[in-house]
Amino acid sequence: MTQAAITSPKESPGGKLGLQAILSRDFTASIVVFLVAMPLCMGIAVASGVPAERGLVTGIIGGIIVGALAGSPLQVSGPAAGLAVIVFEIVSKHGLSMLGPLLLAAGLIQLVAGALRLGQWFRAISPAVVHGMLAGIGVLIVAGQFHVLFADKPKAHGLENLAAIPAALGGVSFTSLGAVEAALVVGLVTIGSILAWEKFRPARLKLVPGALLGVLAGTLVALGFGLDVQKIAVPESIAAAIAVPGAADLARMADPMLLLTALAVAFIASAETLLSAAAVDRMHDGPRTKYNKELFAQGVGNMLCGAVGALPMTGVIVRSSANVQAGAVSRLSTMLHGAWILAFVALLPWLLRQVPSAALAGVLVVTGWKLVSLDHVRHLFARYGLLPAVIWAATFVAVVATDLLTGVLIGMALTLLELIPNLRKMRLRVAQHALSETESEIRLEGAATFVQLPKIAKVLDAAPNGGLVRLDTRALTCLDHTCAEALGDWLKGKARAGVKVELPSPCAFGDRLRAAVAH
Structure with missing residues (x-):
């Protein structure tokens, strides 16, 4: 037998902690998430x-309401960069007043x-589609946001922005x-501060x-030098x-x-949310995501956002990873971060009005650039062709x-090409049974394609x-790249939880599974 992964058990979040320790860790984590969320809510x-302020309202609803209902307790919900493009198109074509009804x-x-x-x-959406969409x-x-750095407004279409x-x-x-140069200085200071901090921070x-x-540095430069910036x-x-x-309306x-x-x-908000939830599950050993409950909670949150004319929300990986890394152990951290946003906006709105638009643009330039990662496509090509x-x-x-x-639909249509070699043998049998009190077996027989992923999951x-x-x-x-990535994620999650998983040798598609685990 070939071991796929072995690790020692870890303490599950909240599993052996007392109430005081849970409250302490969630309180600290909520402050960290609040500090991450504030510039992102405004910038998005x-x-x-x-x-x-409409982004801040979404952050408040995502924290307090969706945080209480979520099926993924450690995932943070709020305005997402992934929806900024489609919201911009909605507002440009139909006006700001139609955002609320659309979100309802x-x-x-x-x-x-x-x-x-x-x-x-x-979960059956191809990782290639998701990461291509994010890029x-x-x-x-x-x-x-490049144009905001030059004291201008973004154009109506992405190609226009690139051409300009x-x-x-x-x-x-x-x-x-002048105004253009001042905005550029603030934006560059913001970007430089973020990159320098991420590289050299203690x-x-x-x-x-x-x-x-980064926002603090850009704001202080604008105030300190009396720059004429918006x-x-x-x-x-x-x-x-x-x-x-x-x-x-x-x-x-x-x-x-x-x-x-x-x-x-x-569709896009749900896909981003549930894929983010799967990523959050890989970061901790606590309760796994209840996907249908999470989807229901997001629906409640977006209806509330529509009712007050705020931005749409999704589960967001940057804030969620900050939550896990800061030591959160329950949904209390997410809920508290929403409360901190509410308190800040209610008590200190004058402080937010000192932030230059170019500083927020700098944050988003860094955020957007990180989404344009070629690592995933290199991994896909190297492992799956x-x-x-x-x-x-x-x-x-x-x-x-x-x-x-259109981009997502084109990507999903192309994934159907993976089914062509297996059209005559699409059946898959998935069975689990106990071998003893301490051993169990999961057996897969047939074609493991993305259309069968819900059954496998x-x-x-x-x-x-x-x-x-x-x-x-x-x-x-057959084992397509979507199922291989899902199985690899599952194997890594079991390894972190201290569960020993073995693959028989010889093992069909064993190299592909081990490669997915190694990624």
Whole structure:
């Protein structure tokens, strides 16, 4: 037998901790997440073409309400960079007043999908599509916020933003410090501070977020040198940020195109949320995500965001990873971070009004650039061949050249090509049975393709969290890259939990599984 992974057991979050220790760790983690979330909530709102305070309202709802209902206790919900592009398009085409009705419809779709237990199906989306989509979004965010760094507004389309970059660079004067140069200085100071902090920060200060320090540095430079830069607009009261949809705007939702847009928002938000939840599960050994419950909670949250005219929300990996790394052990941390945002906005709105728009643009340029990662496509090509890499590239190009929904649909259509060699043998049998009190076996027989992933995931999630688990894949005739990545994630999760998993030798697709574990 070949061992896939062996590790020693770790303490599960909250498992052996007293109430005082749980409260202490969650309190500390909530402060860290709050500091990470504040600049991102405002920056994503600005990138979406809406007032900054609406992003903060989404952060409050995502923390307090969705945090209490979530199926992934340690995942943090709030405005996401992945939806900034589609929200910008909505506001540009239909006006800011239609954002609320669209979110009401999108949230209702998510709520119904959760009630119908469709959450597992989002896990069947190809990783190549997801990462291609995120890379495309990253390019669009960088291209759009690039113009804010030059005291300008983003164009209506991503290609326009890219095409206008040379003209923006040519408009910089090196002999005077006007509005363009001042904004650029603030943005570059913000970006430089973030990158320098991430590279050189002391280990004991690793939880201090670079985004916060970048915004602080850019703001201090603008104030210290009296630079003439645009500041973000924040109302005196958080209640002024609430915009309840009117009857006329709600009536416009009868338009099939608007309903299709709401469906696109629901689909993309759900996919990003549930894939983020799966990533969060890989970071800790506590309770696993209940996908349908998480989808239902996101639906409630987005309906509430629609009711007050805020930004759409998803589960967000940057804030969630900060939550786990800061030591959170329960959903209390997420809920408290929402309360801190509410308190800050209610008590210190004057402080937010000192933040230059260019500083937030700098944060988003760094955030977008990190989304444009080639590591994943290199991994796909090296481990699974040309087709997954082509799917990634096609999704990426289509997102940048057309729109988010078109890009995702093109990527998903291309994943169907992986089914062609197995059309006559699509059946898959998944069985689990106990061999003894301490040993169990999971057997896969047939074609393991992405359309069968919900069935596979259901059995894997029910596997014991102790003893020895044998994963028998000798009867597999096909293992596509989506299932291979899912099995690899499961193997890594079991290893972190101290569960010994063995693969029989010889093992069908054993090299592919071990490669997925190593990635």
